Amino acid sequence: NAGVTQTPKFQVLKTGQSMTLQCAQDMNHEYMSWYRQDPGMGLRLIHYSVGAGITDQGEVPNGYNVSRSTTEDFPLRLLSAAPSQTSVYFCASSSRVSGANVLTFGAGSRLTVL
Amino acid sequence: AQKITQTQPGMFVQEKEAVTLDCTYDTSDQSYGLFWYKQPSSGEMIFLIYQGSYDEQNATEGRYSLNFQKARKSANLVISASQLGDSAMYFCAMRFYPSGNTPLVFGKGTRLSVIA
Numbered sequence: 001n002a003g004v005t006q007t008p009k010f011q012v013l014k015t016g017q018s019m020t021l022q023c024a025q026d027m028n029h030e031y032m033s034w035y036r037q038d039p040g041m042g043l044r045l046i047h048y049s050v051g052a053g054i055t056d057q058g059e060v061p062n063g064y065n066v067s068r069s070t071t072e073d074f075p076l077r078l079l080s081a082a083p084s085q086t087s088v089y090f091c092a093s094s095s096r097v098s099g100a101n102v103l104t105f106g107a108g109s110r111l112t113v114l
Numbered sequence: 115a116q117k118i119t120q121t122q123p124g125m126f127v128q129e130k131e132a133v134t135l136d137c138t139y140d141t142s143d144q145s146y147g148l149f150w151y152k153q154p155s156s157g158e159m160i161f162l163i164y165q166g167s168y169d170e171q172n173a174t175e176g177r178y179s180l181n182f183q184k185a186r187k188s189a190n191l192v193i194s195a196s197q198l199g200d201s202a203m204y205f206c207a208m209r210f211y212p213s214g215n216t217p218l219v220f221g222k223g224t225r226l227s228v229i230a
Contacts (some may be wrong), residue, residue, distance in 0.1 A: 033217055040123075042205060042222035058217065090159065092218075100147060100166060103218055105159035 002026050006091050006106035013081040013113045021076040021109050023091030031094045032074040033103070036060065036087040043090065049074055081113045116141045116210055118221035126227050127196045134181070135191040135224045137206030146210045148180065148189040149218065153203040162204075165189060193226075201228045 007022045025032065033048035035058075045058030049068040063085060065077040074093075078085060088110050092103040117140040127133035139148070150162040165173040165180045173180045181190040193200055206221040 031217075035220075040222060042120075043207075043220040045217055045219070048217045088157070092159070100164045102149070102161045102164065103159075104161075108157050 004104050004106035006109050010110050017081050018079050023074045024072050025093045029093035029095050033092050034076045035090045038087050083113045086113045120221035120224050122224045124225045129230050130195055132194045135204050137189045139187050139208050143210050149207040150191045151205045196228045198228050
């Protein structure tokens with residue numbers, strides 16, 4: 001049981017490049033989400049999904065796209081990377097979005113945009 | 115908008131002593147859940163404890179307890195008998211239920227340093 005798997009762990013991009021952060025979970029969780037973590041800012045929600053085919057924006061969605069074609073996968077796309085997107089990105093999932101259901105986090109992906 | 119506030123950017127505690135990490139929240143909803151997560155220097159997010167807004171007793175998990183004061187809108191984490199391994203970032207988070215599919219909102223965190 002791998003839990004939540006994020007790839008890559010580290011990535012360096014140049015301004016304007018595009019890339020996709022991959023997130024996969026093998027727990028049959030309905031809910032998946034992406035957060036970014038910046039020093040002194042805590043974790044801020046980028047996008048989330050409550051099931052396949054359903055996505056919604058979080059607090060800081062600009063510059064990011066997501067899709068949820070399967071229950072297992074929730075990729076985060078940066079279409080044109082900017083230095084402001086330098087951050088650590090976490091994918092997290094839970095069985096449902098309500099109640100005491102605990103978010104399980106991936107190990108994080110550190111992105112640097114030059 | 116719902117908001118989580120952690121007012122202590124950093125805290126120090128002597129090994130074996132207890133420490134309280136503060137968390138206040140702002141909501142008009144009656145139904146919500148409170149979570150605490152630990153993030154050690156290795157970076158992973160570790161769930162510690164959960165408290166529901168209708169739970170009458172404060173949640174406890176081993177050395178962790180949640181001092182829930184609903185009228186004051188506070189959900190402080192108490193760590194008893196601190197250990198060196200407790201040195202980490204600690205995040206308070208909330209989920210608001212009435213609107214259904216509501217995600218987890220995090221505070222900015224408190225960095226705890228345990229001194230030998």
